[in-house]
Amino acid sequence: MSATVTVIDRNRGITPRVFDRAGTQTQDPAIAAKLAQLQAAAKGRDARGIIEPALESQPHGKTAVVSSFGAESAVLLHLVAQVDPTTPILFLNTGKLFGETLRYRDRLQDELGLTDIRSLGPHPADRARFDPEGTLWSRDTDACCNFRKVIPLRHALEGFTAQITGRKKFQTNARAEMQAVEYFEGRFRFNPLADWSLADLEKYTTEHNLPRHPLSEDGYPSIGCMPCTRRVAAGEGYRDGRWAGLDKDECGIHTGLDGEGI
Ligand code: SF4
Numbered sequence: 001m002s003a004t005v006t007v008i009d010r011n012r013g014i015t016p017r018v019f020d021r022a023g024t025q026t027q028d029p030a031i032a033a034k035l036a037q038l039q040a041a042a043k044g045r046d047a048r049g050i051i052e053p054a055l056e057s058q059p060h061g062k063t064a065v066v067s068s069f070g071a072e073s074a075v076l077l078h079l080v081a082q083v084d085p086t087t088p089i090l091f092l093n094t095g096k097l098f099g100e101t102l103r104y105r106d107r108l109q110d111e112l113g114l115t116d117i118r119s120l121g122p123h124p125a126d127r128a129r130f131d132p133e134g135t136l137w138s139r140d141t142d143a144c145c146n147f148r149k150v151i152p153l154r155h156a157l158e159g160f161t162a163q164i165t166g167r168k169k170f171q172t173n174a175r176a177e178m179q180a181v182e183y184f185e186g187r188f189r190f191n192p193l194a195d196w197s198l199a200d201l202e203k204y205t206t207e208h209n210l211p212r213h214p215l216s217e218d219g220y221p222s223i224g225c226m227p228c229t230r231r232v233a234a235g236e237g238y239r240d241g242r243w244a245g246l247d248k249d250e251c252g253i254h255t256g257l258d259g260e261g262i
Contacts, residue, residue, distance in 0.1 A: 051164060064156075067090070073166060078204075092120050095134075100215050122151070162187050162188040163188075163189055164189075219231035
């Protein structure tokens with residue numbers, strides 16, 4: 001079998017993949033008007049003030065949260081649980097996650113009272129076709145993320161009219177352009193934490209005594225799949241432990257297909 005190798009060249013800089021580009025994708029004047037209205041309503045509001053209209057502007061149960069249950073996920077999940085703990089939470093269980101993440105998901109479900117966490121996974125036929133040995137991540141990370149994350153999430157989002165993400169502007173260059181409310185791939189996308197810093201997240205976590213991901217205090221400031229996440233050393237960047245050495249800083253799920261920056 002021939003292998004496709006992902007380019008390893010961080011010096012070229014990271015080109016934003018299409019899925020994480022900011023912007024609005026609609027030619028429909030009615031949707032554009034609604035988007036403008038939601039963006040105006042979000043101006044100057046805090047995170048809860050963006051989450052409330054994200055849920056209330058759509059039919060009940062038609063807004064989903066996409067969460068990785070990673071290092072910072074508790075903040076968004078806590079905020080959402082305060083507004084409506086029955087909100088559907090989409091969680092991508094790629095089959096390559098740390099056991100700590102699965103246990104953290106269960107703990108947050110219990111402690112925050114979330115009633116509708118939905119675990120998504122790759123279709124068995126795709127797994128057999130694309131990655132029968134489970135080693136595709138070592139040859140082609142984009143292809144691996146595509147069938148383990150992008151495709152399952154795209155299917156899962158089909159029934160929803162809006163999604164809430166935990167993405168922050170500081171996370172990547174591409175995300176720096178995001179707005180609090182966007183329209184992407186056929187649905188509204190709310191980013192209530194867009195302007196939050198790491199210090200803001202830490203402050204909220206401490207103030208609300210939220211459980212921390214077990215790996216976050218063990219040198220993992222950003223946590224994804226086990227084969228593609230490593231500890232960061234002193235002086236390294238926040239996401240340098242993700243796909244280390246590769247020209248890749250996103251998995252692709254925020255196409256409407258990165259969660260929160262999964
Ligand atoms: S992060 Fe790594 S293991 Fe997980 S889906 Fe992407 S390439 Fe595969």
